[in-house]
Amino acid sequence: MAGSHDAPPRTLEGPLEVSPEDWSTKDFYHLMTALVIPRPIGWMSTVSASGVRNLAPYSYFNLMGSDPFYVAFGSTGVKDTVTNLREVPEFVANIVTMHVLEQMNFTSGNFPRDEDEYQWAGLTPVASAKVRPPRVGEAKAHLECEVVQIVSDRNTHIVLGRVVHAHVEPSVWKDGRVDPRLLDPVCRLAGSGYASLGDLFSVDRPEWKNVQGRDAREVMPRAVKK
Numbered sequence: 001m002a003g004s005h006d007a008p009p010r011t012l013e014g015p016l017e018v019s020p021e022d023w024s025t026k027d028f029y030h031l032m033t034a035l036v037i038p039r040p041i042g043w044m045s046t047v048s049a050s051g052v053r054n055l056a057p058y059s060y061f062n063l064m065g066s067d068p069f070y071v072a073f074g075s076t077g078v079k080d081t082v083t084n085l086r087e088v089p090e091f092v093a094n095i096v097t098m099h100v101l102e103q104m105n106f107t108s109g110n111f112p113r114d115e116d117e118y119q120w121a122g123l124t125p126v127a128s129a130k131v132r133p134p135r136v137g138e139a140k141a142h143l144e145c146e147v148v149q150i151v152s153d154r155n156t157h158i159v160l161g162r163v164v165h166a167h168v169e170p171s172v173w174k175d176g177r178v179d180p181r182l183l184d185p186v187c188r189l190a191g192s193g194y195a196s197l198g199d200l201f202s203v204d205r206p207e208w209k210n211v212q213g214r215d216a217r218e219v220m221p222r223a224v225k226k
């Protein structure tokens with residue numbers, strides 16, 4: 001199918017139909033990162049073979065499975081994080097919450113490989129339980145991971161990591177679980193845009209025995225504001 005526009009139009013009179021090859025990489029990147037939102041941020045802690053620490057945020061990041069538990073994150077280009085993971089295949093995905101938004105952003109600077117982002121950003125490296133890279137002491141939760149595979153396609157490098165340990169601060173724990181309001185995660189939008197959690201809802205999962213033979217409008221579980 002032919003694309004409807006050969007560049008992002010200022011206003012859209014009809015629906016947009018576009019494939020990656022129709023636009024410049026930069027324009028398509030802006031479209032993709034504005035559509036897949038909000039994204040959580042994995043603040044990735046790694047070490048080089050010689051023991052130099054590295055810390056950098058990745059918002060092409062998510063939980064990928066639960067038996068066993070996997071996370072994945074994507075690097076555009078071989079950055080220090082991927083270089084380190086090829087040497088020491090272990091990382092910590094520090095969970096980014098609102099109180100460390102500015103420090104997290106600061107560590108995205110293109111610092112030389114032998115510079116310590118913890119020092120520049122005023123962060124505290126704390127020994128991890130099962131992996132060599134340290135945790136960010138200021139983060140409220142951490143996932144320690146072992147790299148199982150790095151899938152590379154041209155300039156995209158997707159790191160698949162098996163979760164081997166999790167750590168959670170008491171300050172975000174309530175009634176037997178992590179409370180999303182207490183956690184207060186940073187949600188990444190496009191470019192330099194971020195959001196914090198707004199209204200929270202719950203919706204029950206549908207059960208076939210309640211749905212079968214009935215009008216969907218009557219049996220569809222309702223979203224309830226919490």
Ligand SMILES: Cc1cc2nc3c(=O)[nH]c(=O)nc-3n(C[C@H](O)[C@H](O)[C@H](O)COP(=O)(O)O)c2cc1C
Nearest residue numbers: 056057058059060074075076079080081108109110
């Ligand atoms: C919030 C945020 C999210 C980012 N997400 C990604 C990402 O998913 N993939 C990527 O390649 N770069 C991402 N970047 C840019 C990297 O953090 C940046 O290139 C950094 O210098 C990489 O560090 P490293 O070379 O130490 O790995 C992001 C930057 C910010 C501020």
